[in-house]
Amino acid sequence: MEWKLTDDRPIWMQLSEQMARRIVAGQYPPGSKLPPVRELAADAGVNPNTMQRALAQLESDGLAVSNRTAGRAVTEDAAAIESVRRTMARRITKEFLSAIADLGYTREDALALLKEEEDTHG
Numbered sequence: 705m706e707w708k709l710t711d712d713r714p715i716w717m718q719l720s721e722q723m724a725r726r727i728v729a730g731q732y733p734p735g736s737k738l739p740p741v742r743e744l745a746a747d748a749g750v751n752p753n754t755m756q757r758a759l760a761q762l763e764s765d766g767l768a769v770s771n772r773t774a775g776r777a778v779t780e781d782a783a784a785i786e787s788v789r790r791t792m793a794r795r796i797t798k799e800f801l802s803a804i805a806d807l808g809y810t811r812e813d814a815l816a817l818l819k820e821e822e823d824t825h826g
Contacts, residue, residue, distance in 0.1 A: 719758035
């Protein structure tokens with residue numbers, strides 16, 4: 705897995721968001737076992753405690769469940785996964801609309817650009 709970490713926000717938060725994105729995108733299907741903390745931490749090049757905090761956030765967000773003997777797994781609650789997925793999509797949409805407005809485009813212009821991009825690269 706490729707991890708993209710920056711210095712602008714806490715690492716654990718970035719890790720949690722990237723894991724959440726992988727869950728909602730289906731890379732980790734509902735009910736699937738997540739890799740162990742140490743394996744994920746080594747893969748990301750971070751301290752296991754940092755990864756532990758990121759995974760605890762996934763649990764708090766309802767995307768992961770913990771079993772002391774079997775490790776962590778992705779929740780089987782499809783509604784919880786879809787809720788996080790829609791929240792992420794809304795945030796991305798707001799960021800896009802804000803950035804496009806900064807360029808002087810209207811929402812209608814933004815829709816036209818999206819349609820044009822879809823037609824070109826569909």
